[in-house]
Amino acid sequence: MIANTPSITVIGFGEAGASLCIGWKRAGVRSFDIKQTQPQTQAAMLAAMHKLGVESAADAASAVSDADLIFSTVTADQAFDAASSVAPGLKPGAFFFDLNSCAPTTKQKSAAVIEAAGGRYVDIAVMATITPHYHQTPMLICGDHCDAAMTALQTLEMTPRLVPGPVGRASTIKMLRSVLVKGIEALTAECFLAAARAGVADEVAHSLDASQTDMGWKDQARYNAERMTTHGIRRAAEMREVAKTLNDLGIAAEMTRGTINRQQELGALGLSLLDLDSFDARIAAIETALEKSPD
Known part of the structure; x- marks a missing residue:
């Protein structure tokens, strides 16, 4: 059951992750980005989060430990690793929204990891450049949990279009x-x-x-x-x-x-x-x- 005021985590704080946070204008969002762990990029990444009022988590597992809604916005080659890294820390029933630009087979692998850990995996495809419209950028959504996911996303004023079918469509x-x-x-x-x-x-x-x-x-x-x-x-x-x-x-x-x-x-x-x-x-x-x- 998702709370009326859901706890939100963003994994990956590049253009897409930051744009979602700009659009939501919500306090209490937490994020983790692998660049936090790299000396040459750590300061800039933490400053970017602080500027938007986003709390930085120490690692991926702690970032999602209390999260109801998790948005994965990493690079395509890191998408499966991101899902695997957060899976052990998921609370039961948490939504994992995979916005990464990946092959359907990659998303299906990520879905298996998230579902096995008790989370609810949702395939989301971002269909336009995200910066002009931020969280209201056109998106497609599919998978087994779409009805409940749509309700959760609408609390954030997001309105993706439902594509009937399994993860990957x-x-x-x-x-x-x-x-x-x-x-x-x-x-x-x-x-x-x-x-x-x-x-x-x-x-x-x-x-x-x-x-x-x-x-x-x-x-x-x-x-x-x-x-x-x-x-x-x-x-x-x-x-x-x-x-x-x-x-x-x-x-x-x-x-x-x-x-x-x-x-x-x-x-x-x-x-x-x-x-x-x-x-x-x-x-x-x-x-x-x-x-x-x-x-």
Whole structure:
């Protein structure tokens, strides 16, 4: 039974976890992030939590010990480990909301661990960038506990859409959508890095705009460049889960492997492009970083 004022824990305090807390505007939320344990990132992570009034837990198990609602918002490659780390500390009947961008088989493995520990696992797929709408970002939800989960989420003013079916169905939709969304990002980066290097970026953009007038491609490339340098490592991890999903369906992940490589390459540069507003400045910064890259 969930209390009228549920106790909330967020595992992983990156963009998604912090955005949920910003949207909720609730006191008493607790969080744990693996970066708290790393000397080079500990101070910044604790400061980020403190700024939003979020209590930092010493470890994953203590973070969830009294929690009614647990939101997992780690990177895709850490999702199963996160579920495994909190399972021993779950109180009976606690909800474990897995918002991570993972293959359905990964989510099913996580569900087995959580359910065996007495928790209630819920597959949630986040279907848009989370920062504009925070906790009210469009989401899909599926699994055995959806009716009760929807009631609990509505107390937080969250309104995910129910997808009938077992754990993994919501994440399948997200994974297959990402083939196109993240793939277009990678293609745009490849196209315009080459176009800028050849000195024909404007001509390429004008040609593309003429054939698809609802999108300014040069501005899209400018936007995508920042998204990939900021989130490329995380997105590459997500796309490895996408490749796993495709392989499980018997579809060769040929295009997705290219997306993984391009997202990883730009994310590994460690650039922040937020202070560079123009296309030319962002592409130049990437070019400079690529020249210095050991690869």
